[in-house]
Structure formats: C-alpha cells, structure tokens
Amino acid sequence: MGRRHRRPSGPIGGWRERGTRRVAVIAVVVAVLAGLFGAAALASPTARAQLGIGPPAASAYPPVPIPELSPLAPTAPVPTQAGLSKALSGPASAPELGNLSGVVLDSTAARGSAPLWQRGPDEAMVPGSVTKLLTAAAALLSLNPTDRLATKVVPGPTPDSVVLVGGGDPSLTALPVGKNSVYPEPARIDELAEQVKKAVGRPISTVYTDASLWTGPELARSWDPADVGTGDVAPMSALMLDGGRTDPTIQDGPRSDDPAAAAGQALADALGAEEVEPGRAVPNSPTLGSVASPPIASLIEYMLTASDNVTAEAMARQVAISRQGDPSFDGAAKETSAALSQAGYATSGLVLNDGSGLSPDNRISTSLLGSVLASASAVSQNPNDVQYLRPILTGLPVAGGGGTLADRFTDGRAIAGRGVVRAKTGTLSGASSLAGVVSDVDGRLLVFAFISNGTSPADARPKLDVIAAALSRCGCRG
Numbered sequence: 144m145g146r147r148h149r150r151p152s153g154p155i156g157g158w159r160e161r162g163t164r165r166v167a168v169i170a171v172v173v174a175v176l177a178g179l180f181g182a183a184a185l186a187s188p189t190a191r192a193q194l195g196i197g198p199p200a201a202s203a204y205p206p207v208p209i210p211e212l213s214p215l216a217p218t219a220p221v222p223t224q225a226g227l228s229k230a231l232s233g234p235a236s237a238p239e240l241g242n243l244s245g246v247v248l249d250s251t252a253a254r255g256s257a258p259l260w261q262r263g264p265d266e267a268m269v270p271g272s273v274t275k276l277l278t279a280a281a282a283l284l285s286l287n288p289t290d291r292l293a294t295k296v297v298p299g300p301t302p303d304s305v306v307l308v309g310g311g312d313p314s315l316t317a318l319p320v321g322k323n324s325v326y327p328e329p330a331r332i333d334e335l336a337e338q339v340k341k342a343v344g345r346p347i348s349t350v351y352t353d354a355s356l357w358t359g360p361e362l363a364r365s366w367d368p369a370d371v372g373t374g375d376v377a378p379m380s381a382l383m384l385d386g387g388r389t390d391p392t393i394q395d396g397p398r399s400d401d402p403a404a405a406a407g408q409a410l411a412d413a414l415g416a417e418e419v420e421p422g423r424a425v426p427n428s429p430t431l432g433s434v435a436s437p438p439i440a441s442l443i444e445y446m447l448t449a450s451d452n453v454t455a456e457a458m459a460r461q462v463a464i465s466r467q468g469d470p471s472f473d474g475a476a477k478e479t480s481a482a483l484s485q486a487g488y489a490t491s492g493l494v495l496n497d498g499s500g501l502s503p504d505n506r507i508s509t510s511l512l513g514s515v516l517a518s519a520s521a522v523s524q525n526p527n528d529v530q531y532l533r534p535i536l537t538g539l540p541v542a543g544g545g546g547t548l549a550d551r552f553t554d555g556r557a558i559a560g561r562g563v564v565r566a567k568t569g570t571l572s573g574a575s576s577l578a579g580v581v582s583d584v585d586g587r588l589l590v591f592a593f594i595s596n597g598t599s600p601a602d603a604r605p606k607l608d609v610i611a612a613a614l615s616r617c618g619c620r621g
C-alpha cells in the first residue's frame with residue numbers, strides 16, 4: 144500500500160460528501176427532466192406552491208413565465224456578460240466562499256467560446272467529488288456505453304475447485320433476485336453459482352479468487368484509511384460485492400477490508416464449498432459461468448447521482464484498460480487526462496490522483512469542468528459528443544429531489560433553485576464545489592461550475608446553492 148497521508152485539516156475536519164439519498168418528489172423530477180430535455184422547468188414560485196414544492200406563492204421572487212410542457216426555444220435570449228455580472232456580484236462575493244473560481248456558459252455555444260461569466264476559470268483548485276465529472280467523461284469517450292463488466296468462473300487447479308475472476312464490476316451482489324442493492328440491476332452470485340453447478344456437475348470444495356485485473360495499491364496515497372470504516376470507499380479490488388459494502392442496502396455503510404475474499408466466500412456459500420483462497424486463473428481457461436454488470440452508462444449515472452467513490456475508481460480503471468494503460472491509481476489518472484486531452488479539452492493544470500475526488504491533492508479548473516458539461520448538454524455541437532456524454536446530465540442530482548442534492552437548496556434565496564438545478568457536488572475539508580446545468584426564466588439552458596477553497600463546507604455550500612439559484616431566476620440581459 145502506498146504512503147498514507149491524512150487530509151489537511153480545515154475549519155471542519157473530516158468532511159466527506161455524504162448526501163442523503165431519497166426518492167425524488169415526482170413533480171420535481173418531472174420538472175427538471177422537462178427543463179433539460181425539451182420542456183420548460185417549473186421555475187415559477189406560484190406553480191411550485193400549487194404542487195407543494197418550495198415556498199408559498201407570496202414569496203418575494205421576481206416574476207417568471209407560467210411553466211408549460213413545451214420545448215426549450217432555441218431562440219431563447221442569451222444572458223449578457225454585463226447582466227450576469229450584475230446578478231452574481233452579490234452572491235459570488237460572499238466571504239464564506241473563500242477563494243472562488245467559476246464559470247457560466249451558454250449550453251449552445253461552440254467549445255472554446257468565451258464564458259458568459261467567469262472568475263479565475265483557469266485556476267487549479269481542490270475539486271472534491273466534481274472530479275467524477277471528468278472520470279465520467281473519460282469513460283464515456285473511451286468505452287462503449289452499452290458495454291458491461293463481466294465476472295466469471297473458470298476451472299481451478301483441481302477437479303473440485305474453481306476460480307472466481309473479477310472483471311472490475313462493483314455491482315456484483317450476493318442478494319437474491321427480488322432484493323435490491325444500491326446498484327441498478329446488479330450482477331448476482333446466485334445466478335453465477337447456478338451456471339457453475341450445471342457446467343461442473345460435481346461438488347466444489349475450494350473457491351479461488353482472482354483480482355489480478357487491477358494493479359498497484361488498494362488505497363490511493365492521499366486517502367485516509369479510516370474512510371473504509373466510515374463507508375466512503377473500499378480497498379480497490381477488481382473483485383468485490385456491492386462496492387465492498389458489508390450491508391449491500393446502505394449507500395454509506397462500512398466496507399470490507401478484503402472485498403475479494405468476501406466475494407469468494409459468497410460464491411463458496413452458494414456452491415457449498417468449504418475453502419476460499421486467493422489464486423490466479425490459467426489464461427484462456429474455459430468459462431464455467433459469467434454474469435455482467437449494468438451497462439457502463441447506467442453505472443456512470445448511478446456514480447454521479449450517489450457520488451459513489453468505488454464506482455468512480457472502477458470506471459477510471461476501465462478507462463486505463465481500454466487505452467492499454469496500467470489499471471492502477473496512477474495509470475487511471477494518466478489515461479483519464481489523456482482521454483480528455485485527445486477529445487480536445489484543455490487539460491493544462493489538471494492534476495489527478497484518483498477518479499473519485501477523495502484525494503485532496505487533485506487540482507481541476509472550472510473552465511475544464513464547464514467545457515465537459517457544455518459538451519454533455521449541447522444540442523448543436525458534434526452529435527457524437529451529445530450521444531456519448533449525455534449520461535453525465537441524466538446522472539446529475541436534482542436540487543431538492545435526490546442524490547447528494549436531496550437536502551440542499553433549502554434556505555432563503557437558494558430555494559428558487561429546487562427542481563431547476565441539476566448539479567454534481569463536491570466536499571472535502573476546506574473545499575466545496577458545485578457544477579451542473581440550470582434553465583433560466585427565459586428557457587435558456589446554462590452550464591455552470593463553481594469551486595470554493597479555503598473555508599468550511601458548512602459555510603460555503605449554502606452560498607454555492609445561492610449562486611446557482613440566482614442563475615435560475617435570471618434573465619440577466621441588463
């Protein structure tokens with residue numbers, strides 16, 4: 144294992160992104176999906192009050208159009224730089240934000256166009272979990288979004304043994320059909336065991352576990368080993384159950400210290416085997432059974448909504464494998480950056496030590512985040528960009544609706560952003576970030592990315608919400 148390095152202490156030590164996961168209010172989700180994919184969002188306080196969302200209609204917000212389920216007009220007016228500067232001058236100047244970097248872009252503008260608003264857009268900042276946006280983009284640019292990750296069983300060294308071979312699927316579960324884990328449509332041990340029983344036709348006494356697909360240390364150099372026990376991450380293994388969780392139904396529950404052994408034990412229990420040992424499969428061995436993960440695109444959507452660190456690291460390793468790089472922390476970081484650069488994104492100043500954003504040593508600019516999100520939301524750019532990067536948008540949590548934004552946008556001026564902001568969050572000690580999309584009152588889809596460094600997340604995160612909410616109330620042409 145690499146050098147252990149605790150996170151630098153901040154005003155509140157030990158901050159990690161641990162959003163509450165709730166079932167989204169149907170009206171909120173419908174509103175946001177409509178706003179992003181062809182319909183005007185429910186931006187009106189009156190409309191929200193009628194649906195029981197947000198403050199009463201009497202709240203003092205600027206008047207907005209009555210929402211209708213109609214396409215976002217391509218001719219909707221674009222906010223001006225002067226208008227946005229005026230609208231954001233107050234919210235972006237809050238002292239609780241510390242050192243703030245940010246950009247606001249028109250989603251239909253060509254890549255490389257000047258932002259509508261910017262502050263230190265090229266400054267390399269500590270990003271937190273918005274790092275996952277880059278991991279998602281690299282994965283979608285490098286992999287087929289419909290591909291699945293296979294876990295297989297092959298013959299072992301003796302007739303009464305088999306080898307369980309990990310393929311990097313974090314979703315594999317020992318839960319039976321009908322019981323859900325945190326992952327969508329997970330691969331199941333029971334199904335794998337049934338295939339093996341039919342293929343072998345004899346009792347199995349030993350299950351060997353092969354997690355050799357990935358290389359290098361199980362924890363990144365700058366991670367805190369205590370994060371395994373608190374549920375933020377597991378030791379990274381190409382063979383694991385439920386992302387290494389000891390309780391597969393709890394998103395942020397404790398993780399196993401040996402995920403591969405836990406997976407092997409689950410198969411052994413299903414086969415009636417007595418022993419579980421680490422081992423290696425013989426190359427080109429016949430397959431006795433195989434199960435597959437959800438599609439890459441589905442894993443990425445889940446990764447972003449839940450801010451799942453293990454899935455992010457698994458996707459980064461797959462990027463490295465697809466690009467014939469080393470599937471380690473260092474190799475995955477290198478290939479993620481290379482995939483973005485090859486796709487034409489400006490990666491100057493980008494520093495990655497992991498794919499999840501747990502590392503306080505990562506550095507990302509808001510200009511890069513904004514460019515990736517603009518490609519994902521574009522309707523007039525390269526169709527391939529839209530096709531492959533769209534799961535980034537559909538995976539973004541909804542403000543006040545679910546994922547890591549379920550309990551955000553709750554106070555004062557931030558309430559206006561509920562249901563109309565979709566964004567990825569990021570939180571580390573002394574670092575807070577928010578990057579996503581929002582439709583303004585004129586029906587223009589805007590892209591934004593903000594990173595705050597140097598202050599407590601407890602102070603900074605509500606202020607980031609206020610900035611995004613201000614965009615949702617903005618016509619901003621004056």
